[in-house]
Amino acid sequence: MPAIPRPIDPLAEAERLCLARGMRLTELRRRVFEIIAASPRPIGAYAILDVLRDEGRAGAPPTVYRALDFLLEQGLIHRLASLNAYIGCPHPAERHGGQFLICRGCGRVGELHSGLVEATIVAEAAALGFGVETQMVEVLGRCAECTAAVPA
Amino acid sequence: MPAIPRPIDPLAEAERLCLARGMRLTELRRRVFEIIAASPRPIGAYAILDVLRDEGRAGAPPTVYRALDFLLEQGLIHRLASLNAYIGCPHPAERHGGQFLICRGCGRVGELHSGLVEATIVAEAAALGFGVETQMVEVLGRCAECTAAVPA
DNA sequence: TAACGAATGTTACACTATAACGTCCGCTCC
């Protein structure tokens, strides 16, 4: 899923945004964010907890979930409901609902970020009188590399 | 979410489809389907289990999950990943990915079923070389009734 | 330095889902 470029330095971007918003990117939150950003695939809360424990840090599930809640609120990460896993956001500066392409082959996830998809959903929902607040699109399939690797 | 009509008789439709496909809609599967179809809101697996137990039926989680797996495979129900809950499908004859409008006010869920949304997602994904297999759209917001009940 | 609130530590538990194995039942094929 390399089609979409990541920010040069996700951590620096996260620090910049938190500073601008007056939010505290503490040591724990920063470390959880780094673990997610460093993972090539979506990572689960308990896998993050394992990493923290390997580093000698004390920790129980709430330790991780509180950090995840903060990062989600700040839009620095997304939660993939279909996988119960978390992924860094490549463009956290603009708040947005998530649109994800999940590859069945390699497990990597790309973010679609299509204004057209978003607008179409809003319009179709509005036609039914439904007011959209947040939207979540998760698409399962095969990425270009995996399609090339296993030709039909 | 009454904008989308339900089939006249979901159970009859389910029986018809299973018969046509040579699949067995057993007593247990039928009952689980009825419970889901009768629920005005998405219902969780353990809530279904509670109903079965209230009816005096023996049961453990696998009892319900196996029935759910069957109904999902047949496209008779959908799973809402963001809620960990299940909902009947209003048009099970055509296989399709789910597009759901989830109301924060009343908890009811409508199915969008927009070919345009689906096609847009497929097109945008294809532009990145990604081949779509199944897609899942879950939209959180407020339905017409709840918007009217609590004016801005 | 006292006081306050935010962040974290800690224990316990709720909720969701599946693995593994046994039993029963209906069907087919000799």
Added chain:
DNA sequence: GGAGCGGACGTTATAGTGTAACATTCGTTA
């Protein structure tokens, strides 16, 4: 008719995900 087979279900145990509730620490401010 019975041996064998496969699908559905029963049962026990456990894995995986997430939160409630309360104690403690820490930084900031007054």
